[in-house]
Amino acid sequence: MKLTKRLHSCVQLEKDGRVLVIDPGAFSESDAGLGADALLVTHEHPDHYDEGRLRAALDANPAAALWTLRSVAEKLAPAYPGRVHTVGHGDAFTAAGFEVQVHGELHAVIHPDIPRVTNVGYLVEGSLFHPGDALTVPDAPVDTLMLPVHAPWNKVAEVIDYLREVKPRRAIDVHDAYLSEIARPIYDNVLGALGGTDHGRLAPGGSADL
Template identity: 45%
Template sequence: MRIVHFGHACVLLEIGDTRLLIDPGTLSSGFEALRGLDAILFTHAHADHLDLGRLPALVDASPDAVIVADPGSAEQISDHGLNCRTARPGDVLSSGDVRIDVVGGEHAVIHPDLPGIPNVGYLVGHGAFLHPGDSFVRPERPVDVLALPTGAPWLKAAEAVDYLRAVRPRVAVPVHEAVLASPQLHYTLFERLAPEGTEVRVLRHGEPAEV
């Protein structure tokens, strides 16, 4: 599997001939040049995961790509005149030969006084990769590569470490780091406290990596 991290929550997965883009949002860059996508997936409706301004051009560049999104994002995407399939927890989707399980359902709590919103995670390729969006969802099957949330108003570093230890992936790829001035501090913490057998691998933005 090849992964390209475009900063923050946005990643491109290439599994065989299938190309999946997850969460192209306002804090990510470089995904605009992509062509030949099979699917564009969104975990939730926050702008750092869903850039409605750049989405139409992205779709025009990959006209055969299927858009898949949580209920909140799907409504906004449809309001912009784009076709979108709504993903709900428990759904099993496919893109080419790649299976995609929809997991989770709710965004992590930022503060009790703020209303909650839908958030789905995508477990791709029978557990080959998990993007949890803004949540600490724990799927029932083992995860090989985890997109590990690093910094956000809804998490603290200790919670991210506990999530890493609970999932115990072979590789953890830190994402959701754009809100931090010095994400390397968190990366070092992950490396020190990762469970045995887990490699924390920080990807250079925009550069393909075999994982």
């Protein structure tokens, strides 16, 4: 399986000529979802969910389908009957040949006065886990963790503890659009030193074989 990092929290996976894209939101490239055979969205916040990008991807490939939580699915299902699937914690499904398990239920707390929305994470091929905007620990081993490295809802101590709890073989940063390049080495150093796993990052467009 080949991983390609897109901007912010969007990632693209390729296997056997099929393409799966997770979270092509408003902070990702305008063409982030194009070429996808399957699309997964973790939650409704615009940096993860952009209706225009999803519609463009579904229109470009009539065989493409979307798997997501109810709040997003109900916005797109009427226009794409039979191609938008609602999922939740504990579900398992096959999307364009990729085996996917769903873990998690709620977005991390931003502030007690801000209502929490639903958030699901996706474990793909029993290997790569994308948690969306939550520090969900799946009840299954994780080989590659897409790590939300910087957000309004987390701090670096929580990210370190999350790495220690999940214990992936390696972690690759996502949710990084808020973090300036001048500050990235600080995160790289502390996560590498204290996270207890192989931690790294890919530039947008960069790829790795999993």
